Amino acid sequence: MAARHEEIADELRQAIDRGDYRIGGTLPAETELATRYGVSRGTVRQAVSALAAEGRIGSRQGARRVVLGNRRSQSFAELRSFAQWARAMGQQASGRVLEQFRRPATAEDASRLQIEQGDEVLQVLRVRGLDGELVLLERNVYPEWMASAVESLPADCESVVQGLYDATGVIFAHGExxxxxxxxxxxxxxxxxxxxxxxxxxxxxxxxxxAGRPIEWSDDRYRSGSVSFAVANSIGSNPLIRRAAEE
Amino acid sequence: MAARHEEIADELRQAIDRGDYRIGGTLPAETELATRYGVSRGTVRQAVSALAAEGRIGSRQGARRVVLGNRRSQSFAELRSFAQWARAMGQQASGRVLEQFRRPATAEDASRLQIEQGDEVLQVLRVRGLDGELVLLERNVYPEWMASAVESLPADCESVVQGLYDATGVIFAHGExxxxxxxxxxxxxxxxxxxxxxxxxxxxxxxxxxAGRPIEWSDDRYRSGSVSFAVANSIGSNPLIRRAAEE
DNA sequence: AAGTGGTCTAGACCACCGG
DNA sequence: CGGTGGTCTAGACCACTTA
Known part of the structure; x- marks a missing residue:
């Protein structure tokens, strides 16, 4: 079902979590992984580059890949809805609409949603919780073409993204x-x-x-202490910084 | 000098910034880019996947790549030091050490730096500014093997990462x-x-x-309003969420 | 000097999107 | 249906690390 390189990436992730490859140790060479899994080197490279993007392994030309850790924190690597995110952490998301009304777009709305100032938008104020505890206040603005679908959602809708997909087929594909x-x-x-x-x-x-068409913009405010976000990073493969002149 | 796929990525970035490809529009097909740049399709794919990682373009199987925007915000895509980051934004970084002393490692230090509790560590308190304005309070902890190099830095060192590289050759390669x-x-x-x-x-x-060996850990506190961080995101190529049972 | 990852090629097949 | 991106292969050469 899944692509071979994804299967291999999964097996490597599990092997790292299992401790087959110690943190700080190295992964086998690409060619060895290729023969072990019966694939070409290119497929192995696809798999390991996924792990590198997650911050689990590091690599540099000429040296074996290094196991950095087995991250599990909610990262920004993938776009997820609040409900999906909660489920992945084994918690139950809840939500409730407090206000919902149409109004003309401000200049800020217009620029973010790529519409004209004064066009009608739908503003929604929601509180959201994790296992019953309030953690998040969401102020959403939707363009007119999404408004009626949003209005038809139940006020206590658990997953807005899922609800809008079911109602309209619209996919939330990119986020900034x-x-x-x-x-x-x-x-x-x-x-x-x-x-x-x-x-x-x-x-x-x-x-x-x-297609890059804005579906919504949102101002989310999380209670301090309730959530944190994680990002993993690596330097470009550049030999760091150009050294200063002297020495 | 640079790899061909990086050159092509740069040319595409510039073309997008220049408006050759409109936001919301599509990029040429991979095969066309390949002939245009005189490279194979694989090389083109390397180039465009870099832009996708930056959030500039989106892609899905069967459809042309879509131009999402020309981001310029400081993102987490690459690991950068405070000084590098400031320079990239055209501002001048400054720094000053307020406190610096050795002490035994707490349990937290030990776990983050992968050392033993009670091992000696160096704690440093720095304030850092952008164009003279104070924006950041940094509490750093270094393991013993980095301590003397840190202590030999000038108190007003502008770039700690650069200074430590010059003194020890140590490269800050990964961050979480x-x-x-x-x-x-x-x-x-x-x-x-x-x-x-x-x-x-x-x-x-x-x-x-x-190699994954911890060089430092840090608690950085930014003044509200002085900086913000940006992250771009895409959904996995999965057909979104598995739809619920009914319909 | 041998091993390893980074780059690049030329070709193939498939799944998916669009008109 | 044709065009497109996603996947995969088999090979080649180079730059770099390591011992």
Whole structure:
């Protein structure tokens, strides 16, 4: 069913988790993995590059690949809805719509959703919880062509992305996220049950279809301590920085 | 000098920025790009997959690649030091060591740096600025084998990563970052010039060599409003979510 | 000097999208 | 249905690491 390179990537992930390859140790050479799995070297390279993108292994020309760790944290590697994310962590997502109304698009809405200022948009205010505990306040803005589908969702819809897919077939394919920290405003504080001015992790996000058409933009504010996000990183294969002149 | 696939990736990036390919439009087919650049299809695929990883283009089987945007924001795609990052944004990084002392490793230090509890570590408290404005408070912990090199850096060292590379040849190759929001403690507040309890963006980070050996771990606290981080995302090529049972 | 990953080629087949 | 991207192969050469 799955592509061979994905199967191999999975087997390698499991082997690392199982401890077959120690953290800090090396992976077998590409050619050896190729013969072991009965595939060509190119297929092996596809598999290991997936693990490298996840931050599990590192590589550099001339040296064996190194096992860096067995990450399991929720990362940004893949676009996931809140409900999917919760399920992957073994928790139950909940949600409730507090406000929902149509209004003309502001300049900010227009730029993010690639529509004209003054076009009708649908604004929604939702609170979301994990295993019953409130963690997130979501302010979403949808363009007019999504509005009626959103309005027809139940107010306590668990997975908005799934609901909109079922209703319209629209796929949330790409996301761009900007992360910072803000102080809770009075509405934030009241709805999340925190003190005014307390720190919130804010993620502003634009989501688009495969074709790059914006579906929504959102200002998500997470209660401090309730969630954190992880990112893994590697230097480009460049020989680091060009050294300064002297010596 | 650079690999052909990187040159092609650069040319495509410039072409997108120049507007040769409109946002929302499509890129030429792989085979056409291959003949145009005089390379094989595999090389073209290497180039476009770099753009996909940056969130500039999207792709799905059977359809032309779609131009999503021309991002320029500082993203996590590549591991960069604070100084490099500042330079890429056209700003001047500064830094100053406020405290620096050796102490025995706590359990937390030991786990993050993969050393034994009680081993000597070097703790450093730095403030860092962008164009003279204070934005960041850094609490670093280094293992013993890095300590003397760190101590020999000037107190106002602009680029710690560069300085340590020059002194020891150690390369900061991999990073893992955990992001959340916290309230400023009294020391944070005093040193960053904000009110106690005001929101800070916290990034806790472990950096390792190519071989996965931890070089340092750090608790970085950014003043709210001074910086934000961007991440681009795509859904796996999976046909989204498995639909629920009915219909 | 041998081993290893990085790059590149030329070709093949398939699954999927679009008109 | 033709065009497209996704997968896979078998081979080649090079740059780099390691011992």
């Amino acid at each position: 996220h900007v992360i910072d920290a803000v102080a809770a405003g009075s509405q934030d504080a009241r709805l999340l049950g925190v003190r005014r001015g307390s720190p919130l992790l804010r993620i502003r996000r634009v989501t688009t279809t495969h | 970052h955990v992001i959340d929001a916290v309230a400023a403690g009294s020391q944070d507040a005093r040193l960053l010039g904000v009110r106690r309890g005001s929101p800070l963006l916290r990034i806790r980070r472990v950096t390792t060599t190519h």
